[in-house]
Amino acid sequence: MNGSDTSNDRLNEVLALLSSMKGVRNAFYLDGELRAGLDRVERDMAANGPLAVLNQGVLDCIGRGHVACIVKDKTFRPPPHATVLLMDSDGTVMGRELLPGEEAEEQPGKKILYLGKDFVMYYNGRSGRDAKFVLPPVPFREIDDLPFTSDVVSSSPSTMSDLLIRRTIGLDDDPKLATVLIGFDL
Secondary structure (H helix, E strand, O other): OOHHHHHHHHHHHHHHHHHHOOOEEEEEEOOHHHHHHHHHHHHHHHHOOOOEEEOHHHHHHHOOOEEEEEEEOOOOOOOOOOOOEEEOOOOOEEEEEOOOOOOOOOOOOOEEEEOOOOEEEEEOOOOOOOOEEEOOOEOOHHHHOOOOOEEEEEEOOOHHHHHHHHHHHOOOOOOOOEEEEEEEEO
16 A cells, blocks of 8 residues: 555545544535635734734644544534633733633632623733734644644634635535534644
């Protein structure tokens, strides 16, 4: 068996594993053109609006050798940590998403302000100028546990990137479903 066959077998194994996970409705790989489109959309999103959004997780994903995409429903497992942070220009976390059942941690000298039921801000009197929302890369243990993968990261694309993926692949725009990207190297 040559290296290309081994690589294809491994890629097929990753896709089979993703497809078998509870809550996954569809799993496929992104081609180079779609990855380039996502890069443009996410970089443009970072520069628009009164409060910048940096989807570092998607940028990290599309920088890997392979990018799988899953379409998931609400029965899919929760992420291992917050997927949205509010950070100031110094990199200090000013706020973060709360996962289901998680409570905000007290921080010395800061007041806790809830923005809805699933986002908390830590207020210390600073203005928060140049703050931005950051969507960090998230581990994806099921793929990371495979002996032939490395540098595994995952992230949820922005609404515009999600729409680009769905239109390109020919998927319905069902608001009850969400996409997650999983980038990795072999």
